[in-house]
Amino acid sequence: MVNYILAATARNQATAMLAELETHAPGAAQRLARSAFTELQTWPELTVDLVPEARTGSRCSVAGAYDFGPPARISVADAASRARRDFTAMHELGHHLQKNSFDLMAAFESQSDGGLLLEDAACDTFAAEILLPTPLVDHHLDAAGPTAPDIVELWRASGASRMAVCVRAVQHLPAPGHILLLDTGGQVVFAASHGLPPLRRGSFQGDIPTIAQARAGQGRADGRTQVRYRDGILGRELHAQTAPMNGYLVAVLVTDSAPWRTFTPPTKDTGPQAGEYICEHCDEEYRSFDPACPVCRVPNCPECGRCSCPARVSEHLCQGCFTLHPPAMFADGADRCLDCS
Amino acid sequence: MNPAQGGAYERLVAAAAGLKVPDAVREVATAPPRDPEPGQIWRAVWERTIQLVVITAVDDDTVHAIPVSLERFADTDTLLLPAGASTLEQPLALWWGLRLPLPWYVLDRQVSQLTVPLPASTGPALPHEVPPGATWGSAAPRPAAAAAEYRGVLADSLAELSGARWAPQGSGALPELLQRRGINIKQLASHLHLQPPQALAVWRGQAPLTPEQAETLAAALGLGADEVLTANPALPALVIHELSRPSRRPQVCALATRTATSEPDARRRAAFGIYALAARQEGSTADWGARADRYFELHLR
Numbered sequence A: 001m002v003n004y005i006l007a008a009t010a011r012n013q014a015t016a017m018l019a020e021l022e023t024h025a026p027g028a029a030q031r032l033a034r035s036a037f038t039e040l041q042t043w044p045e046l047t048v049d050l051v052p053e054a055r056t057g058s059r060c061s062v063a064g065a066y067d068f069g070p071p072a073r074i075s076v077a078d079a080a081s082r083a084r085r086d087f088t089a090m091h092e093l094g095h096h097l098q099k100n101s102f103d104l105m106a107a108f109e110s111q112s113d114g115g116l117l118l119e120d121a122a123c124d125t126f127a128a129e130i131l132l133p134t135p136l137v138d139h140h141l142d143a144a145g146p147t148a149p150d151i152v153e154l155w156r157a158s159g160a161s162r163m164a165v166c167v168r169a170v171q172h173l174p175a176p177g178h179i180l181l182l183d184t185g186g187q188v189v190f191a192a193s194h195g196l197p198p199l200r201r202g203s204f205q206g207d208i209p210t211i212a213q214a215r216a217g218q219g220r221a222d223g224r225t226q227v228r229y230r231d232g233i234l235g236r237e238l239h240a241q242t243a244p245m246n247g248y249l250v251a252v253l254v255t256d257s258a259p260w261r262t263f264t265p266p267t268k269d270t271g272p273q274a275g276e277y278i279c280e281h282c283d284e285e286y287r288s289f290d291p292a293c294p295v296c297r298v299p300n301c302p303e304c305g306r307c308s309c310p311a312r313v314s315e316h317l318c319q320g321c322f323t324l325h326p327p328a329m330f331a332d333g334a335d336r337c338l339d340c341s
Numbered sequence B: 001m002n003p004a005q006g007g008a009y010e011r012l013v014a015a016a017a018g019l020k021v022p023d024a025v026r027e028v029a030t031a032p033p034r035d036p037e038p039g040q041i042w043r044a045v046w047e048r049t050i051q052l053v054v055i056t057a058v059d060d061d062t063v064h065a066i067p068v069s070l071e072r073f074a075d076t077d078t079l080l081l082p083a084g085a086s087t088l089e090q091p092l093a094l095w096w097g098l099r100l101p102l103p104w105y106v107l108d109r110q111v112s113q114l115t116v117p118l119p120a121s122t123g124p125a126l127p128h129e130v131p132p133g134a135t136w137g138s139a140a141p142r143p144a145a146a147a148a149e150y151r152g153v154l155a156d157s158l159a160e161l162s163g164a165r166w167a168p169q170g171s172g173a174l175p176e177l178l179q180r181r182g183i184n185i186k187q188l189a190s191h192l193h194l195q196p197p198q199a200l201a202v203w204r205g206q207a208p209l210t211p212e213q214a215e216t217l218a219a220a221l222g223l224g225a226d227e228v229l230t231a232n233p234a235l236p237a238l239v240i241h242e243l244s245r246p247s248r249r250p251q252v253c254a255l256a257t258r259t260a261t262s263e264p265d266a267r268r269r270a271a272f273g274i275y276a277l278a279a280r281q282e283g284s285t286a287d288w289g290a291r292a293d294r295y296f297e298l299h300l301r
Helices: A004-024 A028-034 A036-040 A082-099 A102-110 A116-131 A134-140 A148-158 A162-170 A211-216 B003-017 B023-030 B144-162 B174-180 B185-192 B196-204 B211-221 B225-229 B237-244 B246-259 B263-276 B288-299
Strands: A046-051 A062-067 A072-077 A177-182 A188-194 A221-228 A234-244 A249-254 A275-278 A285-288 B040-046 B049-058 B062-070 B078-081 B092-095 B100-103 B107-113 B278-281
Touching: A004 A028, A004 A082, A004 A102, A004 A116, A028 A036, A028 A116, A036 A046, A036 A082, A046 A082, A046 B288, A062 A082, A062 B288, A072 A082, A072 B288, A082 A102, A082 A116, A082 A162, A082 B196, A082 B278, A102 A116, A102 B185, A102 B196, A116 A162, A116 B278, A134 A148, A148 A162, A148 A234, A148 A249, A162 A177, A162 A188, A162 A249, A211 A221, A211 A234, A211 A249, B023 B107, B040 B062, B040 B144, B049 B144, B062 B144, B100 B144, B107 B246, B174 B196, B185 B196, B185 B211, B196 B263, B211 B225, B237 B246, B237 B263, B237 B288, B246 B263, B246 B288, B263 B288, B278 B288
Parallel strands: A046 A072
Antiparallel strands: A062 A072, A062 B278, A177 A188, A177 A249, A221 A234, A234 A249, A275 A285, B040 B049, B040 B107, B049 B062, B062 B092, B062 B100, B078 B092
C-alpha cells in the first residue's frame, strides 16, 4: 500500500532539493528540463556516463547509479527512450544533492532506516518536479482532476516519459482510483494507484468494459468498469475514461468526481468480487478468493477440495454404489467395484 | 634483453615451445571465470599461496577441495588418476586426506575438468570405490622424506587457502551507538573531518571506521576505541557472496591495481562501495549482481 507519510515527507524534501539546486546552480532546473545530460556534463564536480543497458546483464536491471566518489559519478543505462534516461539522470542528481548537503540530510535523522527510503522517494519526486514543473502540470491538468486527453496533452507538452506523467497525474486524482498505461494488447504497462489496491504490471485488462470499447474503436471511450485483480477478482466499479497515447492507451479510473462528467456520484462500493467457478469434478458452483492453481488457473472447490487439474489417478464410477473409485477397486473389465461385485 | 638473463630466458622459451597445452585446457583457462562446479580443477590463489585443487562439492560460499599435484609424490590417502581422467591429459595425484573447505574467493581460474566421476565420500573415511584405472597411493616406492615434506607443503597451502578472510566482522551497531549518543551526521563529519557523503555512509552503517577514526570518535564519545571499532558495519551475506564469485576476481584485482592496495583491501572497498551505491532498479529487492556490475563500471572506467 502507499505510504502516505513517506510520500508527503518526500514531497517536502523534493521542495528543499529544488531550493538547494537553485542555490547551487541558478537556473539549472529549467536547463535540466530541456536536456538533462547537456546540463549535467557542465557540472565540474560530476562525471556522467551513459552505459549500455545490456551490460547490466541481469534480470532485474539497474537503470542508474550514483557513487559519491570522490569524484562523484553518475551512470545511466542507455534506455530506449530519452525521457526515461532523463528521469533516471535527474533521480541520480537527487542523490548527489542529498548526499552533499547537511541541511538536506537532516530529514534522514528522524527516519528509522536512516532515511534510505526517503532519499530514494525524494529523488523520484524531485525528478518528476524538474521534468514536469508544477506550472506546466497545472496548465494541463484541471483543478477538478486529470482527464485522459489532459494527460496525453501534458505528455506531449513536457517531453517527460509516459510513466512520469502517469505518476504526476495520479497525484491530482480527485478521488480514489488509478491511472493505467496499457499496450495495444490490453496489458498494463504501468499503473499508478491512489487509495485503491495497486494493479500488477503486466496484468490483462483489455476485455473489461470501457477499455475493450476503446481498443475496438479509436482509443477514446468513457463509461463504468471494474478492474481485474489476481485470479479474476474484480475491484469496485469505477468511472473510466481512455485516450490514445501514441501506440498506448491511457485510462483514468475513479470512484467518483470524474473530471470529465458534470456530476458523478460515488459508485456502489461492492468491494473486491471473487471469481465464479463451476467445479470440473463435482459440478459445484462456487466463488473463491483463494489463490488459483498455477496449472489450471482455478482455485480449489470448497466442496470436493479439488481444482480443475485432472486427477493423478484415473477414477471410474461404480454402477453399483455410484461412487468414484480408483482403478484398483475394479476387476479387469468390471463396471462394479470390488465392494459391489 | 639483459645478456646475463639471455641464457635462462632462451632456455625457458625453448622449454615452453616444447609444451602443448591441450585445447580443452586452453579453452577453460582463457574463458571468463564462472561459478565453481564439482569435478572441476581450479588454480586457487590467496596472497602468495598458489595451489591446484579439484572441487568435490559446492556450497553457497565454500567449496570442498582436494589438493592436486602431478603424480610424483603420494601417500596412502592419495588417489592416483590416470592421464585420461582429466582434460590435463596428465596422471594426477589427488591428496584426498588433505581435503578442506575453501571460500569461493580463493578460486582464481579453472584450468581443467575431470572426465571421470569422483567417488562419493562425505565423511573422513576414504571411499571404497574408485574410478576406472585409479589406485590409492602407497608411501613405500617413493623417497619417504621428500614425499612427507611435499605433503606438508600441500597441507600448509590448503590451510592457508582455507583460512583466507577478507570480510569485516563488525557487529553493525554503529548507527545505534551514534544515535544513542546524540551524534548527528554533521557532528560526525566534524569529529572525523569527513566529507558529507562519507559522513552519511558512516552514520547509516554503510561504511566502516578505520582504527584511527574509531580512536578519534571514541575519545569524543568517552568510549573505548575497541568498543567503537567492534560496532563497525557488517556486510549483507548476499554482498559478500556476490564479491566472492570467481567472475568478480579480475575486477577486484583491477581495482587493487588502480588504487594501489592489496586484494583484500580492494575487496572490502568494493563491497562497501556496492553496499552504499545509490542505484535505481526495477524490482523490490536489491539486485546485488547488477549493483556490482555498475560499481565496477564506474570505478574501472
